[in-house]
Amino acid sequence: MRIIKIVLVGVILLAAVLIVRTLGFAPPASDDIAPIALGEWNEQELAQGLATALTYPSISTGDIAEFDYEPFFDLQRYLKQRFPKTFAEIPYEVFEKATLLFRWQGADETRNPILLMAHQDVVPVIPGTEDEWSYPPFAGTVADGYIWGRGAIDDKAGVLGILEAVERHLQEGFVPPRTIYLAFGHDEEVGGLGARAIATALQERNITVDFLLDEGGVIAKGMIPGVDKRVALIGPGEKGYVSLQLSARGTGGHSSMPPMQSAAGTIARAVHRLEQSPFPVDLSYTIDFMRFLGAEQPFLQRLLFANAWLFSPVLTGVLESDPATNASIRTTTAVTMLDGSVRDNVLPIKASAVVNFRILPGDTVESVIDYVTAVVDDPSIQVSHYGGFGSNPSPVADTESVGFQVLSDVVKQVSPETLVAPRLVVAATDARHFNQVAKNSFRFMGVEVGKKELEGIHGTDERVSVASYAEAVKMYYALIARAGEL
Ligand SMILES: [Zn+2]
Incomplete structure (x- = not known):
C-alpha cells in the first residue's frame, strides 16, 4: 500500500510540474508603448507603385558575364521618379554597378547607425511556365486584391516598402534621430556580391551597425498547425x-x-x-518559437514543448519527420x-x-x-x-533585445491581432555578409504569406495582397520613426 501511495504522489507531483510549466510557457509580457501616428495611406496607390516596379525584369544570373544590368538601371530610373525626395536629399553610393547604399544623416552622430535592407533582383521565371501564371510575371498587374508578378514578395515589396516609408518621412520633414543606411543589393539571389561590397566598405570605415533588418521572415497565415491567428515570424538569425x-x-x-x-x-x-547519420538535434530554437505562441497553440502541443526536458525524444521524432521542421532543429x-x-x-x-x-x-x-x-x-x-x-551561421539575436521588442511593437501596432514569434531563417539572405558589422540583425518584412503566396515565391503566380503590402509599408514607417530606440 505504501509503495502505491508513493507512486501516486509522484504521479500527481509530476502532473503538477507539467501543468505549471505549460501555463508558464508564454511569451514575455511587453510594455504598452505610445503608438506612432501612422497617418493615412492610399493602399491602391501604394499597390500601383509596387506593381510598376515589377515590370522591370531585374533578373540576376550567376554568370557575371551574362548579367544584364539594363533592367536594373531602368528600375532605378523609375525609383528616382517615384521617390524624388529620397534620391535628391539622401546621398547614395553605387557598388558593383547596381547595388545602392543610401546614408540618411541622423541628428545624433555619436550613435551607431541602423541598416535597412532589401534586394532589387529577382529569380527568373522557369522557361515554359510563363503560361501558367494568372497574370504575366512582368506585367505588374493589380487585380483581385493582389499585386501580381515576379518579385512581388521576394523582394521588391521590401525595396519599395522601405522607400515609400522613407519618402513619406522626408515629405513630413522628419530627421532620423540617428543615421539610417538603406542597402538595396542587385544580386542577392546569386550570392550577393553587392551586399558583400557594402559590408566590406562599412568595415573599412569602422562603422558598426546597432540594428539590421533584412528580408527572411514574413507574416505567416494558416501555416502553423493548430494556430489560427497570423504569426509574424521575425528571424533573429539565419543558418x-x-x-x-x-x-x-x-x-x-x-x-x-x-x-x-x-x-x-x-x-x-x-x-x-x-x-x-544526420547531424545532432538542437530543439532550442523551435522551443523558443513555440513559447511565443503560448496559449494560442493546442494544449497538448504546448504541454510537450513546455516540458521538452521530458518529451524531447517524442518532439524530435515528430519534428524530424517533416523536412520543414527538421530544417529548424x-x-x-x-x-x-x-x-x-x-x-x-x-x-x-x-x-x-x-x-x-x-x-x-x-x-x-x-x-x-x-x-x-x-x-x-x-x-x-x-x-x-x-x-x-x-x-557560418549568423549570430542569433536575443528576443529580449530592444530590436526584437521594437519590431514586435511595430507589428502589433499595425496589426494588433497578429502574434509575433522568433523563427530562425533556414535560407540564406544578404544579411549574412554583415555578421562582422551588425550587432543585432533581424530578418522580417510585414507582408502576409499563406500557402498560395508561398508557392509563388521563386515559383508561379508570385503575389502579395494589396492590404498586406500596405501593412508592410506602415511597419517600415513606424520602425523608422522609432529608430532612436534601436
Ligand atoms: Zn529574397
Missing part, C-alpha cells in the same frame, strides 16, 4: 551554408573486369553513411550532385558527390567538415569545398 565535394579515385579501365568496388561505389557508400544534409564515368562501359577514374549543408547556429563550416570526415570514415575519400561559397 549557414556550405557545399562539400566528396571525391574518390579509381583505376578506370574496362567495365568487363571491374574491381569489387569502383570509385562510384566508394562515393555511394559515403553518401549512404551521411544520410544515415539541425544542420541539414542534402546530397545534390553525383558524378561518375562518362560512358556506361568505362570505369570511373574519378567519382564525386556534392552535398549541401545548411548549418544550424552552434555548428560551423569547420565543424561540418570534421563531422563529415568522421562519418564518411574513409581515407580514400577527399573532402573539399565546392563552389567557393560558404558561410
Whole structure:
C-alpha cells in the first residue's frame, strides 16, 4: 500500500510540474508603448507603385558575364521618379554597378547607425511556365486584391516598402534621430556580391551597425498547425551554408573486369553513411518559437514543448519527420550532385558527390567538415569545398533585445491581432555578409504569406495582397520613426 501511495504522489507531483510549466510557457509580457501616428495611406496607390516596379525584369544570373544590368538601371530610373525626395536629399553610393547604399544623416552622430535592407533582383521565371501564371510575371498587374508578378514578395515589396516609408518621412520633414543606411543589393539571389561590397566598405570605415533588418521572415497565415491567428515570424538569425565535394579515385579501365568496388561505389557508400547519420538535434530554437505562441497553440502541443526536458525524444521524432521542421532543429544534409564515368562501359577514374549543408547556429563550416570526415570514415575519400561559397551561421539575436521588442511593437501596432514569434531563417539572405558589422540583425518584412503566396515565391503566380503590402509599408514607417530606440 505504501509503495502505491508513493507512486501516486509522484504521479500527481509530476502532473503538477507539467501543468505549471505549460501555463508558464508564454511569451514575455511587453510594455504598452505610445503608438506612432501612422497617418493615412492610399493602399491602391501604394499597390500601383509596387506593381510598376515589377515590370522591370531585374533578373540576376550567376554568370557575371551574362548579367544584364539594363533592367536594373531602368528600375532605378523609375525609383528616382517615384521617390524624388529620397534620391535628391539622401546621398547614395553605387557598388558593383547596381547595388545602392543610401546614408540618411541622423541628428545624433555619436550613435551607431541602423541598416535597412532589401534586394532589387529577382529569380527568373522557369522557361515554359510563363503560361501558367494568372497574370504575366512582368506585367505588374493589380487585380483581385493582389499585386501580381515576379518579385512581388521576394523582394521588391521590401525595396519599395522601405522607400515609400522613407519618402513619406522626408515629405513630413522628419530627421532620423540617428543615421539610417538603406542597402538595396542587385544580386542577392546569386550570392550577393553587392551586399558583400557594402559590408566590406562599412568595415573599412569602422562603422558598426546597432540594428539590421533584412528580408527572411514574413507574416505567416494558416501555416502553423493548430494556430489560427497570423504569426509574424521575425528571424533573429539565419543558418549557414556550405557545399562539400566528396571525391574518390579509381583505376578506370574496362567495365568487363571491374574491381569489387569502383570509385562510384566508394562515393555511394559515403553518401549512404551521411544520410544515415544526420547531424545532432538542437530543439532550442523551435522551443523558443513555440513559447511565443503560448496559449494560442493546442494544449497538448504546448504541454510537450513546455516540458521538452521530458518529451524531447517524442518532439524530435515528430519534428524530424517533416523536412520543414527538421530544417529548424539541425544542420541539414542534402546530397545534390553525383558524378561518375562518362560512358556506361568505362570505369570511373574519378567519382564525386556534392552535398549541401545548411548549418544550424552552434555548428560551423569547420565543424561540418570534421563531422563529415568522421562519418564518411574513409581515407580514400577527399573532402573539399565546392563552389567557393560558404558561410557560418549568423549570430542569433536575443528576443529580449530592444530590436526584437521594437519590431514586435511595430507589428502589433499595425496589426494588433497578429502574434509575433522568433523563427530562425533556414535560407540564406544578404544579411549574412554583415555578421562582422551588425550587432543585432533581424530578418522580417510585414507582408502576409499563406500557402498560395508561398508557392509563388521563386515559383508561379508570385503575389502579395494589396492590404498586406500596405501593412508592410506602415511597419517600415513606424520602425523608422522609432529608430532612436534601436
Ligand atoms: Zn529574397
